[in-house]
Amino acid sequence: MHSEKHLKDKNLHHQQEQVKTSHVAHGQNLRVALVGKPNCGKTALFNALTGSRQKVANYSGVTVEKKHGYFSTPQNTLITLVDLPGTYSLRSRSPDEKVTRDVVFNQFQEEQAVDLIMAVIDATNLSGCLRLILELKQTGIPLIIAMNMSDIARLRGYEYDIKKLSAMLDCPIIETAATKKTGVYELACELDKFKQGTHVHINQWQEPDREMVRSYHKRVHEIIQAVEKRKGMPSVWSHKIDQILLQPVLGLIILLTILFLMFQAVFSWATIPQGLMQDFFDSAQSYVAALDPNSFAISLLANGIIAGVGSIIVFLPQILTISLFIIILEDTGYMARAAFLMDKLMGGVGLHGRAFIPLLSSFACAIPGIMATRTIENRKDRLVTILIAPLMTCSARLPIYTLLIGAFIPVKTVWGFANLQGLVMFGLFVAGIFSGLIMAFIFKFFFFRGDRQPLILELPSYKFPNPYNILIELIKPAKSFIKRAGTIILAVMIIIWFLSSFPTPPVNATAPAIDYSIAGIVGKFLEPLFAPIGFSWQIVVALIPGMAAREVAVSVLATIFALSGSDDSVRQSLAVILQHQWSIATALSLIAWYVFAPQCISTLAVAKRETNSWRWPIVMFAYQMLLAYGASFVVYRITLSLIH
Amino acid sequence: MQTNLIPLSKLNKGQKGIVRQIDEQLLPHDVELEAGELERRILEIGIIENIELKVLHFGLINRDPIAVQVGGDGTTIAIRRNESEIILVEPIK
Numbered sequence: 001m002h003s004e005k006h007l008k009d010k011n012l013h014h015q016q017e018q019v020k021t022s023h024v025a026h027g028q029n030l031r032v033a034l035v036g037k038p039n040c041g042k043t044a045l046f047n048a049l050t051g052s053r054q055k056v057a058n059y060s061g062v063t064v065e066k067k068h069g070y071f072s073t074p075q076n077t078l079i080t081l082v083d084l085p086g087t088y089s090l091r092s093r094s095p096d097e098k099v100t101r102d103v104v105f106n107q108f109q110e111e112q113a114v115d116l117i118m119a120v121i122d123a124t125n126l127s128g129c130l131r132l133i134l135e136l137k138q139t140g141i142p143l144i145i146a147m148n149m150s151d152i153a154r155l156r157g158y159e160y161d162i163k164k165l166s167a168m169l170d171c172p173i174i175e176t177a178a179t180k181k182t183g184v185y186e187l188a189c190e191l192d193k194f195k196q197g198t199h200v201h202i203n204q205w206q207e208p209d210r211e212m213v214r215s216y217h218k219r220v221h222e223i224i225q226a227v228e229k230r231k232g233m234p235s236v237w238s239h240k241i242d243q244i245l246l247q248p249v250l251g252l253i254i255l256l257t258i259l260f261l262m263f264q265a266v267f268s269w270a271t272i273p274q275g276l277m278q279d280f281f282d283s284a285q286s287y288v289a290a291l292d293p294n295s296f297a298i299s300l301l302a303n304g305i306i307a308g309v310g311s312i313i314v315f316l317p318q319i320l321t322i323s324l325f326i327i328i329l330e331d332t333g334y335m336a337r338a339a340f341l342m343d344k345l346m347g348g349v350g351l352h353g354r355a356f357i358p359l360l361s362s363f364a365c366a367i368p369g370i371m372a373t374r375t376i377e378n379r380k381d382r383l384v385t386i387l388i389a390p391l392m393t394c395s396a397r398l399p400i401y402t403l404l405i406g407a408f409i410p411v412k413t414v415w416g417f418a419n420l421q422g423l424v425m426f427g428l429f430v431a432g433i434f435s436g437l438i439m440a441f442i443f444k445f446f447f448f449r450g451d452r453q454p455l456i457l458e459l460p461s462y463k464f465p466n467p468y469n470i471l472i473e474l475i476k477p478a479k480s481f482i483k484r485a486g487t488i489i490l491a492v493m494i495i496i497w498f499l500s501s502f503p504t505p506p507v508n509a510t511a512p513a514i515d516y517s518i519a520g521i522v523g524k525f526l527e528p529l530f531a532p533i534g535f536s537w538q539i540v541v542a543l544i545p546g547m548a549a550r551e552v553a554v555s556v557l558a559t560i561f562a563l564s565g566s567d568d569s570v571r572q573s574l575a576v577i578l579q580h581q582w583s584i585a586t587a588l589s590l591i592a593w594y595v596f597a598p599q600c601i602s603t604l605a606v607a608k609r610e611t612n613s614w615r616w617p618i619v620m621f622a623y624q625m626l627l628a629y630g631a632s633f634v635v636y637r638i639t640l641s642l643i644h
Numbered sequence: 645m646q647t648n649l650i651p652l653s654k655l656n657k658g659q660k661g662i663v664r665q666i667d668e669q670l671l672p673h674d675v676e677l678e679a680g681e682l683e684r685r686i687l688e689i690g691i692i693e694n695i696e697l698k699v700l701h702f703g704l705i706n707r708d709p710i711a712v713q714v715g716g717d718g719t720t721i722a723i724r725r726n727e728s729e730i731i732l733v734e735p736i737k
Contacts, residue, residue: 088688088689089688093685125719127690127715128689128690128719131688208684209680209684210680210683210684210687213684213687213688214687214692214693217687217690217692231716233718234713234716234718235718238718238720239700239718242700242701242711242720246700246701246711247701248701248702248703248704249704251704252704336722339722340701340703340709340711340722341703341704343703343708343709343722343724344703344704344705344706344708344709345705353709378676380676450676452673452675452676452726453675453676453677454675454677454682454685454723454724454726454727455709455722455723455724455727456685456686456689456721456722456723456727457721457722457723458689458719458720458721458722459711459720459721459722460720461718
């Protein structure tokens, strides 16, 4: 019984146990769709009902996440709760909203029909929520209403005649406060009263036009007049906080400070656990490798699997840190404010205010960033955002930047306070952001010409983030990241290990083994192509596996220069070797390359999935390649002419 | 059109007004939406005739976008200056 753990009352718990034993035979299955407008606490209720028993997948054909959760009611009804994206109306404007409608109307072939709709309404904003309820009533599907945030509503002085409201809407209403888990048990009990297959009426829903929206509002107004016993106060705190956070100049400064803190957290605090994990994988690798230096199986395990997957897993702390920031910013209601503050600035290059969040996530990794573009209603706006997301400096570029900056940029204090190396690093971030904005402008101007989409955005009241919710939401990216590392990346690593290990060098070989391998042959074959930008064949070889994960290029370079030892010493000695082997022109050229190059297959794959076509990943690859080659060429040539 | 009506965009910060008319024909710069859609979206989010609006905040550049409080409930909506031109209000002194 999953709902058990939410029960604090021992009596109820006891009753439930009895009920369970007597009704096992009658257990039925129900599919319940969870529907509500954005910011009504729907996700919190979903988490409170199902806990961690959740499954996330994709709806076939569309790119929207399919979130299913499972729990049992006191009378042993097994509930499959389908969490649908927040929506203002059943009609569809974005891919997200289309899914909500299609699930309600049973348009997905792989999905069973929904038996029941659980609609979530915000008790502090009834007038905003009831219109959707009236629309849902039209579908003929039985309805249960969870009147959420009832605790906050009471504090603010709202009082409603719930019985009367329930009668007027002709469906049960349960008061809940999902973040405190009150009312959750009662909600589960209410589901038991429902018998499958009955109650269904004919669907009378039709897409409301503007006059219908007006008449729905009129009806909502009448209902509220009838059931409202006492009018509450708007959230005084939210207004006070907004006085500061939405103040034009101060608000932007605060936003930038939050962003700075976020980067600080990702690039310095998260590196502490990252270092520990790196050490762990390094010692595991050298331990396994030492077991039998001559065995190919051992080599595959140590240098392919442990090194390869390990080099990805170490990014987990960074991904979790940035996810934590984003979840908290979303949970508190700040994200909408960020979109408000940034809208005009981003509009200058033709981006929508909503593009801010996806682009922000792309600094952790372009993959969640591209997935977050789903909230952008307009297809053109969404495509532009997807196309420029990989130009935001993701965390996987850091190992390369760190290596090359460490090797070629002197440690020097400039302007009395700034560290030159840190300044270069910052410059690379800025270069990524600016080129992204310029590309957005170009795409918008040449390929997606058209008028701007409107911005009509609700700024929800501020809320304290709920720790339980944050935890559940944090587990999701962690799970999917680990799964990815364990499947796709693992497979790629094995292939790369194979390509760089076979064919084996002849017995009297003098050069490193990789020279004779397929990877080495390919690298030398492609070298003339990259000679104009100063890349040696070793770099070309490193770039190929770097397609699987950018940071792998570092370890490949290490392999090529035939180094051994722990990773830290490899990095240090690799830097020394590079200083002797490469000119500064080559190094700077490679740095420029990494700012722009489409060095990530996963990003392209996600772009393919999200746009449902090969066209956009190909465009993405092509323009990034051109930018990278162009930038490297310019940097290489300028540096060469400066040296001589 | 009544003569004392002004677009929402003309209200000052802190000023209140009652929505009297929402008319898509007044849009200065076209947004790429089918006819009736912009009006419908504004209605859906809760800005509707005879409701009271209060201008709370402006953005930094050109005082755009605008944040308004809708009705007494305190829902806050952000809307661009351009789109706010179609909302005609009767200012409250």
